[in-house]
Amino acid sequence: MTGSSVFADSHWEDPTRQAWYITLRWDAVLPVEERLSVDELLAGVPAHHWKHVLGSGQRLYPPSDEQLERLWWSHLATLRMSPAGPTAEPVPVSAAVTPAGSAEAVPIEKIGKSAYSLPGSTSAVAVKREADLTARYLEHLETLGHTCVRYRIRPPGEPYDLYTDLFDQTAGVLYEAKGVVTRDAVRMAVGQLLDYSRHIPGPPRRAVLLPARPGDDLLALLRAQNIQCVYELSPGRYGCD
Numbered sequence: 076m077t078g079s080s081v082f083a084d085s086h087w088e089d090p091t092r093q094a095w096y097i098t099l100r101w102d103a104v105l106p107v108e109e110r111l112s113v114d115e116l117l118a119g120v121p122a123h124h125w126k127h128v129l130g131s132g133q134r135l136y137p138p139s140d141e142q143l144e145r146l147w148w149s150h151l152a153t154l155r156m157s158p159a160g161p162t163a164e165p166v167p168v169s170a171a172v173t174p175a176g177s178a179e180a181v182p183i184e185k186i187g188k189s190a191y192s193l194p195g196s197t198s199a200v201a202v203k204r205e206a207d208l209t210a211r212y213l214e215h216l217e218t219l220g221h222t223c224v225r226y227r228i229r230p231p232g233e234p235y236d237l238y239t240d241l242f243d244q245t246a247g248v249l250y251e252a253k254g255v256v257t258r259d260a261v262r263m264a265v266g267q268l269l270d271y272s273r274h275i276p277g278p279p280r281r282a283v284l285l286p287a288r289p290g291d292d293l294l295a296l297l298r299a300q301n302i303q304c305v306y307e308l309s310p311g312r313y314g315c316d
Contacts, residue, residue, distance in 0.1 A: 103151055111150055119146035141234070148235045176231035178274040180224040180242065183213065204254030208286050208307065209240055212252070215311060221245040228274045239271050241284070247277060250305070252284040261285075261293045265300055288314060 086092040116125045120142045123135055135143055216223055222244045228237040241250040251267045253260040261283060268281040282303035288294075289304065294316050297304050304316045 111146065115146070115150075116143075119143070145234050152236060152238050176233075176274065177229045178276070179227050180244070181227050183223060183225050183241070204286060205252050206254075208254060208284060209250075209252045211307070211310060212250070212284055212305070212313070213241060215313065216241075216243055216245075226271065226275055228271060230274065237271065239275075242275070242279065247279050248282050248303070249275060249279040250282050250284045254286060256285050256287050256289045256293075256306075258293060261289060261296065265296070265302060268302060269300070288316070 081095050081097050083093045084096050086094040113125050116123070120135075120139050123133075123139045123143075213223055224242050224244055226239045226242055226249075228239070229235075230237065239249060240252045242248070243250065249268060249272055251264040251271075253264050264283045268283070272278050272281055280303065281301070282305050283297060285304065285306045288306045289297075294304055297316075306314050306316075308314050
């Protein structure tokens with residue numbers, strides 16, 4: 076995202092010359108293996124010449140600019156749900172804002188170990204723990220004979236999809252997993268569940284999935300919002316409050 080208008084400054088190789096610059100604000104930095112591939116860009120934004128991008132950059136003209144933005148945010152949403160790498164199909168060119176919105180149950184891709192290995196990245200570690208916890212709990216539910224999916228939600232009037240973590244169709248429970256037991260993580264889970272559940276038919280019961288039992292005050296917060304807390308006691312064993 077641009078953080079300034081174009082401005083002139085000293086050239087990076089020859090300080091006696093000038094070059095044009097622009098400041099950027101990064102909304103996400105991904106490992107190389109999780110980038111949007113050229114094939115995905117060609118499929119999702121076909122009008123732009125992706126195989127001939129200049130080092131200084133190129134301008135995207137409508138409708139390519141909006142198509143790229145939709146593709147990027149959908150890609151990030153997919154990585155959020157499947158940290159091992161993108162598995163969902165690219166956003167089709169025909170994707171558009173729908174005034175009524177939509178919510179569709181979709182299969183859960185195989186949840187594996189996270190590929191995030193950014194040194195010193197706390198968020199990457201948290202996402203890896205979340206993915207591993209979700210995978211273990213999914214296996215637990217499937218062992219009990221439960222059918223699980225996730226929901227792809229398009230909020231009314233918005234061009235981007237949201238993806239839930241885990242929806243137990245057998246029990247009618249929507250889960251939001253967090254890889255750490257902190258107040259910020261639990262509060263984020265509460266907000267996500269309240270948002271997602273508005274769009275899912277039912278409405279579903281709601282639960283937070285955590286790697287350990289939270290403190291009493293956080294449990295009280297969840298109870299006040301009518302949200303169940305499921306937490307891991309040991310691999311394959313879970314408690315509930």
